[in-house]
Amino acid sequence: MGVNERILEKIEGWQQEEGSLPEVVEFYRDLLRAQVEAVAYIPTPQPDATKAEIVAQIRQGVPVLKWNALPFDWSIFQNLFQKVAAIINEHTDSPSDNLKAAAGDIAFLKEVTKAWYENSSLSPLAEQQSIDEELLESAIHYALKPFLAAHAEALIGLVPQEQWRLRYCPICGGKPDFACLDTEKGARWLLCSRCDTEWLFQRLECPYCGNKDGEKLHYFSDDEGLYRLYVCQRCKSYLKAIDLRQTESEILPPLERVMTADMDRQGQEKGYRMGWVGTASDDKR
Ligand SMILES: [Zn+2]
Ligand SMILES: [Zn+2]
Structure with a gap:
């Protein structure tokens, strides 16, 4: 069982004991459920670099996973992004209508996700769609996490930690x-x-x-x-x-x-x- 499944089990155990959960935990649980569901559709990543290449990158202080080497199915991402927008809408006061609308625009999603991953400013893109920048950042963060975590799991064993x-x-x-x-x-x-x-x-x-x-x-x-x-x-x-x-x-x-x-x-x-x-x-x- 993966770490996220174990977390969900724990949370469900608390809910049975306590009868209810704090709002912030419910929000997290719903996000995690959507992420775990998405993982089922993400094929196990195969590292496309050899151990020697990874070690060389690490020695130069360059993170292993480049955006262009992160192949994933955009329809799975879009689907998860839509769910994330709905969960944000349900559990927070953030105005998320424009976020939901943006989820329908795959070209926008590709551009903004790449910018987020590469630590570029999201403010022009957020403004363009009239979405609060922090809200947009969180939604990308939640929707991209299972993809990044799947790659991280496949790669971390090749990283010389010391x-x-x-x-x-x-x-x-x-x-x-x-x-x-x-x-x-x-x-x-x-x-x-x-x-x-x-x-x-x-x-x-x-x-x-x-x-x-x-x-x-x-x-x-x-x-x-x-x-x-x-x-x-x-x-x-x-x-x-x-x-x-x-x-x-x-x-x-x-x-x-x-x-x-x-x-x-x-x-x-x-x-x-x-x-x-x-x-x-x-x-x-
Ligand atoms: Zn400091
Ligand atoms: Zn990381």
Whole structure:
């Protein structure tokens, strides 16, 4: 069973126990169901590069998965995008009529998805269709995730983790939005906001601005020492993390990022911003 299926099982278990779920979890569950359904139609990706080519790319700091090498069936993507727009409409207050309309325009979807993947600004395209830029970004993020995750799963075994250790994902180039300290040595693994890849990273470096000055890097823990909120004084970003040495339970990192909304609130109350959204001023990428 894949990680997403296990997450759905857990959520369904809670629902039976509790009778109902918080709105944010329901929203996530519906998105995840639509994503898992779409995965069934995505053929298992076959890496088109050899291990040696991938290692060479990694050595140069180039993420493995290029947009042009990401072959996928646009009708499956479009179908999922339409479902995502409907789920957003059901669970949020965002005005999503124009988003639904845009889902019918495959040429627009291709253009805007490529721009998103390559970290280009979406604002001209969003404006053109009168869609809120953030809303458009989220919809693409949710609809593209299963495609990226399928490729990531096929490729990650070929990535030499010790040789990467950069601030962006070795597979898709995305930014991290969560981290795990492993059970072995407490090494820090970042979780990609876009494709759920986990990659090894220094504990004493901000993954958003590259700050390595220990005086400007701190973390707050909860009472059990299970969760950590890493903050950077330089770029004013925070990163949520879980210390896997402190628990015996099965931890599913993509679920943790959703279930730790309280830490987002804390981070923002303390004056920090979600590091993976937008661009840090001195982001070199
Ligand atoms: Zn990624
Ligand atoms: Zn920073």
